[in-house]
Each structure stands twice: as C-alpha cells, then as structure tokens.
Amino acid sequence: MTRPAGGRRRRPRDIAEGEPPPGDPDLHPGDPDSVARTICLRLLTMRARSRAELADALAARDVPDDAATRVLxxxxxxxxxxDAALAASLAGAQHRERGLARRAVAAKLRQRGLADELDEALSGIDADSERSRARELVERRRRALAGLPAEVQARRLVSLLARKGYPSGIAYAVVREALAGAADWDIDGAADDPAGAPAADGAVST
Structure with a gap:
C-alpha cells in the first residue's frame, strides 16, 4: 500500500465533534426495536440504569413507545x-459510604426513577442504623474541628447532619453525646443561633 509523504498511512476522515459515531442508531434508523436495544445496551455498558432512566433515554431519541416497551x-x-437490585445497591452505598440518612437516600432513589422500590430498598435503614452512621460522620468531622470552641463545633456538626438528611432528634442527640464533657458549649443555644446550623429537618445533601 502506498503511503503519503511523511510515512503516515491515510486514515478515514475524522468524525466531526458532536457527530454520532459509526454504527450509531441515529445514522441507520432501521428497525425501532433494534435501535432501542442498541441505545439500552450502550447505556448499560456505562453503568446500571433503572427502567425509568432507560425509558427516558429512548423517548429522548424518539423511539416509538411500543418498541421501547417491548425492549424494556x-x-x-x-x-x-x-430495579429492585439497583435500588438496594444504591441505598446501601448512599447510607454506608456517604452517610446519608433514610430520607436523603429515598430522595436519591426517586431521582433515579426507583420510587416503586423504596420500601424494600430502605428496609435496612432504621433509627439505630441512622444513629450509627451519624456518630461516624460526627467523629470524622470532629477531627477537622479540633481546637474550635465547642459551641462552634456543635453548630457545624448539627449542620453537617442536617445536610445529610438526619432528623433533628438524632442530630442533636448525637452531637450532644459527642461533645459531652465540654464545658464551653450549649446545644440549645447553637440550635437557636440564627448564624448557626439550619434545622436538621431542612435541606438534604445532594
């Protein structure tokens, strides 16, 4: 094969930025079921998806509803x-690894289209489990707050648990327990301080 000057073999034209790659179903529409399968397999190769997520992806690519339903x-x-296995896996990871409380985990699952799987997926997250995760979060965070006045620590720790979705009862109890013995703080004063933590029943970490 003759090579051009410089010794480099000629290559097919580069694919323009944003242009679908060869074999993309948009280039060769064909059978809607085949298009749907290709899209789903491509997405599932990247990570596990819920049925709702795949359905949304197919709708965005104008795959007919009947073809989408058959493939799904x-x-x-x-x-x-x-969906059940995915919800259980996500719930466990969000709770154990990120320390999210039950309601924050539920919000994550709803975002992934797994609302129908909530009861089963969240069955292992109870008050005891939440309290255990909250203690771990507080213990880790306290190391970074060493040297600060106890009231400042209290506000920041309660704020941390609030962002993770913990109920106020658990948040204040865990922080009170962690700071027991410190003489220079008041958990109730920290809660009432407008410059302090948000209510622990407020925003949830994303």
Missing amino acids: DRFTEVGLID
Whole structure:
C-alpha cells in the first residue's frame, strides 16, 4: 500500500465533534426495536440504569413507545434491568459510604426513577442504623474541628447532619453525646443561633 509523504498511512476522515459515531442508531434508523436495544445496551455498558432512566433515554431519541416497551420488557426478563437490585445497591452505598440518612437516600432513589422500590430498598435503614452512621460522620468531622470552641463545633456538626438528611432528634442527640464533657458549649443555644446550623429537618445533601 502506498503511503503519503511523511510515512503516515491515510486514515478515514475524522468524525466531526458532536457527530454520532459509526454504527450509531441515529445514522441507520432501521428497525425501532433494534435501535432501542442498541441505545439500552450502550447505556448499560456505562453503568446500571433503572427502567425509568432507560425509558427516558429512548423517548429522548424518539423511539416509538411500543418498541421501547417491548425492549424494556425483554431486558427486564433476562435481568439486564433489575430495579429492585439497583435500588438496594444504591441505598446501601448512599447510607454506608456517604452517610446519608433514610430520607436523603429515598430522595436519591426517586431521582433515579426507583420510587416503586423504596420500601424494600430502605428496609435496612432504621433509627439505630441512622444513629450509627451519624456518630461516624460526627467523629470524622470532629477531627477537622479540633481546637474550635465547642459551641462552634456543635453548630457545624448539627449542620453537617442536617445536610445529610438526619432528623433533628438524632442530630442533636448525637452531637450532644459527642461533645459531652465540654464545658464551653450549649446545644440549645447553637440550635437557636440564627448564624448557626439550619434545622436538621431542612435541606438534604445532594
């Protein structure tokens, strides 16, 4: 094969930025079911998806509803879509690894289209589990707050737990327990201080 000057073999024209890659279903529409399968497989190769997420992706690509339903049903039958397993896995990871409280985990699952799986997925997150995770969060955070006045620590720790979705009862109890023995703080004063923590029943960490 003759090579051009410089010794480099000629390559096919580069794909323009934003242009679908070769084999993209948008370039070769064909059978809607085949298009739907290609899209779903491509997305599932990147990470696990809920049925709702895949349905949204197919709708965004104008795949007909009947074709989308057939493919999603088939993927569910063979286990490529498993909302219950995905919800359980996400709930465990969000609670254990990120320390999110039950209601914050529920919000994450709803964002992923897993609202129907909440009861089962959240069954392992109870008050004892929340209290345990909250203690771990507080203990880790206290190391970074060493040297600050106890009241400042209290406000920041309660604020941390609030952002993670913990109920106020658990948040204040855990912080009170962690700072027991410190003479220069008042948990109730920290809660009432407008410059302090938000109510622990307020915003949830994202």
